Amino acid sequence: MISYEFLCCPLCKGDLEFGAAALKCLSCAIDYPVLDGIPVLVDPAQKSAHLEGQIRFFDRQARRRPPYILCPWMRSYLERFKDAFPGFTAGTAVDCGTGFGYMAVELARMGFNVIAFDITMQNLVNLQEQLAGMDLAGEMHLVCCDAQKLPLKAATADVMVSIWLLEHLPHEMEAISEMNRVSKPDARLMIGLPLKYRYLNPLLIPVHYFYDKYVGHLRRYNEAGLSASFEEWDLVGTYYTGQFLKTAKTGANKATKLFTDELFSEDKIEVDDRKKENHRYGATNMACMYARRPATGTEQS
Numbered sequence: 001m002i003s004y005e006f007l008c009c010p011l012c013k014g015d016l017e018f019g020a021a022a023l024k025c026l027s028c029a030i031d032y033p034v035l036d037g038i039p040v041l042v043d044p045a046q047k048s049a050h051l052e053g054q055i056r057f058f059d060r061q062a063r064r065r066p067p068y069i070l071c072p073w074m075r076s077y078l079e080r081f082k083d084a085f086p087g088f089t090a091g092t093a094v095d096c097g098t099g100f101g102y103m104a105v106e107l108a109r110m111g112f113n114v115i116a117f118d119i120t121m122q123n124l125v126n127l128q129e130q131l132a133g134m135d136l137a138g139e140m141h142l143v144c145c146d147a148q149k150l151p152l153k154a155a156t157a158d159v160m161v162s163i164w165l166l167e168h169l170p171h172e173m174e175a176i177s178e179m180n181r182v183s184k185p186d187a188r189l190m191i192g193l194p195l196k197y198r199y200l201n202p203l204l205i206p207v208h209y210f211y212d213k214y215v216g217h218l219r220r221y222n223e224a225g226l227s228a229s230f231e232e233w234d235l236v237g238t239y240y241t242g243q244f245l246k247t248a249k250t251g252a253n254k255a256t257k258l259f260t261d262e263l264f265s266e267d268k269i270e271v272d273d274r275k276k277e278n279h280r281y282g283a284t285n286m287a288c289m290y291a292r293r294p295a296t297g298t299e300q301s
Helices: 049-063 072-084 102-110 121-131 172-182 202-215 223-229 244-256 266-274
Strands: 022-025 030-035 038-041 092-096 113-118 140-145 157-163 183-194 233-241 285-292
Touching: 038 121, 049 121, 072 102, 072 183, 072 233, 072 266, 072 285, 092 102, 092 172, 102 113, 102 121, 102 140, 102 157, 113 121, 121 140, 157 172, 172 183, 172 223, 183 233, 202 244, 223 233, 223 285, 244 266
Parallel strands: 038 140, 092 113, 092 157, 113 140, 157 183
Antiparallel strands: 022 030, 030 038, 183 285, 233 285
C-alpha cells in the first residue's frame, strides 16, 4: 500500500482514516474507495454534467491508448520545464490532470516524488500498468480526484504541472485556488493551455472551434488573463506552440501517413515549431512558467 500522508478529504480538507479498501473522512462521514491501489477521492454528488461527459470522453480515449512513448512534442514540454526551472530537480511534484502521464513519468525519472492525479480513472489504470516496467528515481503516487477539490494537504507541492486542464473545468478559479493552497511558498508552476482565437491563423479558427467543442474545451487563454488569475505568482516565461506549419504538417501526416518522410517527420516538425516558440501570433497553444511570489511580512502576519 502506498503512503497516504499527503492526502486529505477533498471537501472539508480534514484528515482521513486509512484502510486497505477505503479512506474514511470522519467529519464528512464519507468512505472514499481505493481501487487497485488508487485512492478515488471524488464525491459523486459533486460531479457536474460537463465533468461526467469529460470522464466518458477521456475514458474512451484512454482505452485506445498505445504503450508509453515520449513523443517529440512531449519532450519539448519537458525541456521547457528544465530550461525554466534549472534549480528544481527534486522534491514533490504534482501533475494536475496527468492524462498520458508523460510529465509525471519524466519528473519521477528526474528524481521528483510525483503525485499524479486525474478524474478519469482509466488514465491512472493505464499509467499504473506502464509504471510496472519502469525504473524511476522518485516515487509515484496516483490519485483519482477533481482538480476543483483537491484531496491534498496545504503546502505539499514544490512543483505544479498542469498541461491541458483548466480549459476543461466548469469552475477554473476553484482549481486555481486549490493550486495555490497546495503549493509551497517558493513553488514553481508550469501550465499549458489553448491560445485565444484572435492569435490563431484565421484559416485554422474553424478547425479549432469544432475541436474545442469535440474535446470539451470551455475557454481559451492569453498570457495577461492567465497571469491575472494567478496573481500570487510571477511569470518567468511563456512559450508558444502549435504554429501554423506544425498544425498543417501534422494534419497532412494524419491524412497521408508521411511520418517516415524526412520533411514531415514528427521530430522535424517539432524542431521547426520550437524555432518560433517566442511568436504568439500564429500559434495555437501556450505554456507559461511561474514562480510563487514570496509572501510579504504583512501577509505572513
